[in-house]
Amino acid sequence: MSREVMEYDVVIVGGGPSGLSAAIRLKQLAGDTLSVCVVEKGSEIGAHILSGAVFEPRALNELIPDWKERGAPLNVPATEDRFLLLTEKSSIRLPTPPPMHNHGNYVISLGNLCRWLATQAEELGVEIYPGFAAAEVLYGEAGEVVGIATGDMGIGRDGEKTAAYEPGVELRARQTLFAEGCRGSLSKSLMEQFNLREGVEPQTYGIGIKELWEIDPSKHKPGLIIHTAGWPMDMKTYGGTFLYHLDNNQIVVGFVIGLDYDNPHLSPFDELQRFKHHPAVKDFFEGGRRIAYGARALNEGGWQAIPKLTFPGGTVIGCAAGFLNVPxxxxSHTAMKSGMLCAEAVYELLTGDSGSNEAISYREKFDASWVADELKAVRNIRPAFYKGLLAGIAYGAFQCFISRGKEPWTFKLHADHTSLKKAADAPVISYPKPDGKISFDKLSSVFLSSTNHEEDQPIHLQLKNPELAISVNWEEYRSPETRYCPAGVYEIVGETDKRLQINAQNCVHCKTCDIKDPRQNINWVVPQGGGGPNYPNM
Structure with missing residues (x-):
């Protein structure tokens, strides 16, 4: 059975902020003269979108100036910032660092904003196909990208075709924009294929774990934004928490830790659970109920880790390239703007007569944009935390008040997977047992993510060398994947004859395992279309 072929001028892989913004901008420029298609691996637009999120509307103002009149779901203006330094039992309120001031911003669900952006795109004529995972990059005779193919459906766990087999679809395009988000599987392959990371620092990452709560109305303060540093992290580990008040008596709470942490016994999930019992925040959760859960990796490399953005036949945009402003x-605003800049470059390419198939003006537009100004100015703040919490805070103050990003040096980065100590050289961390009211276990949390994968399909978490799971990960590090995974995907079974069991059905697509594995032995690929979490209001 051969694959169906569909042809477009532009195919966009990923229905997040950057992909949808690119689609909208292309249609604003081209109208019906260019055909644009968006494919999204989630079951619907927004199903796989997870962010804090406090949203800066700068890019949205440029893309859709009348977004208020159009009903964009930005309903809760930021009203108050609090920044706390925590010890285990107490808290000290500090001045909020200038980059974290949120006047003019909104506390939102990024998933709901993407759902709204999708309606705007469809009204302009963009074709959107959720539930279709882009599984393969298509190349032309000269090695250029000519589109993508969605994954085959109905492949059994044994790799054989089942009675439900349906071949994937080839979506061919003059330009293909990869907007898969942080550590996208196809974007990762393109980095290698076209050597896009040559001459730049390695991308670095964090993992963000988030819960949505409904709380006692008397404790709810719409627009209140709380960030913390310090406990539960030690003084040398980069991480912090956030607590944002939405509307409808809902709050979001989350924990972000840099994936350069060195203790293999650390569990980011359990750090969030014990954080919620801290006296500074515990009262918000008492009497409330947890209604959603999720996790996602995020880029932290910033300016010096941005790869080459273009290649023959396509581009990388948004968090696939890494435009997060860490301080x-x-x-989201930088991802959206990158999509818009790329759309303008692609439009010029496709309607011009240069004879090229590479939108090289995208990088030129980026370098001249406010996104580049933002990222270049703060390029040294995250790596300053390599020296510890106090050094990072001190350097951040220096940058904000003295150098203002004009320092003549740029700090180097190191790959996160190189940072783990051997298990015998790191202190074991004993986490409190969850109480089932404020703190919870992983499996009950995964249930709230509404994660679903077809059971009879190949495992999408692939071990390049299965032997390393025991000979290296267990023997040297005591299987850190069983702790850094926030969804209970990895499990060591057997008392004497140990083996790694992969519970792929639990995967929430955070990509942490693909990033943090000490030998880079885990390769995350897309499962069959539509699988994964189904986040509401996240």
């Missing part, structure tokens, strides 16, 4: 703790 701001915001990346």
């Amino acid at each position: 701001k703790i915001k990346g």
Whole structure:
């Protein structure tokens, strides 16, 4: 059975902020003269979108100036910022760092904003196909990208075709924009294929774990934004928490830790659970109920980790390239703007007569944009935390008040997977047992993510060398994947004859395992279309 072929001028892989913004901008420029298609691996637009999120509307103002009249779901203006330094039992309120001031911003669900952006795109004529995972990059005779193919459906766990088999679809395009988000599987392959990371620092990452709560109305303060540093992290580990008040008596709470942490016994999930019992925040959760859960990796490399953005036949945009402003703790506005800049470059390419198939003006437009100004100015703040919390805070103050990003040096980065100590050289961390009211276990949390994968399909978490799971990960590090995974995907079974069991059906697509594995032995690929979490209001 051969694959169906569909042809477009532009195919966009990923229905997040950057992909949808690119689609909208292309249609604003081209109208019906260019055909544009968006494919999204989630079951619907927004199903796989997870962010804090406090949203800066700068890019949205440029893309859709009348978004208020059009009903964009930006309903809760930021009203108050609090920044706390925590010890285990107490808290100290500090001045909010200037990049974290949120006057003019909104506390939102990024998933709901993407759902709204999708309606705007469809009204302009963009074709959107959720539930279709782009599984393969298509190349032409000269090695250029000519589109993507969605994954085959109905392949059994044994790799054989079942009675439900349906071949994937080829979506061919003059330009293909990869907007898969942080550590996208196809984007990762393109980095290697076209050597896009040559001459730049390695991308670095964090993992963000988030819960949505409904709380006692008397404790609810719409627009209140709380960030913390310090406990539960030690003084040398980069991480912090956030607590944002939405509307409808809902709050979001989350924990972000840099994936350069060195203790293999650390569990980011359990750090969030014990954080919620801290006296500074515990009262918000008492009497409330948890209604959603999720996790996602995020880029932290910033300016010096941005790869080459173009290649023959396509581009990378948004978090696939890595435009998060770490000190701001915001990346949606920069992702959106990158999509818009790319759309303008692609439109010029496709309607011009240069004879090229590479939208090289995208990088030129980026370098001349406010996104580049933002990222270049704060390029040294995240790597300053390599020296510890106090050094990072001190350097951040220096940058904000003295150098203002004009320092003549740029700090180097190191790959996160190189940072783990051997298990015998790191202190074991004993986490409190969850109480089932404020703190919870992983499996009950995964249930709230509405994660679903077809059971009879190949495992999408692939081990390049299965032997390393025991000979290296267990023997040297005591299987850190069983702790850094926030969904209970990895499990060591057997008392004497140990083996790694992969519970792929639990995967929430955070990509942490693909990033943090000490030998880079885990390769995350897309499952069959539509699988994964189904986030509401996240």
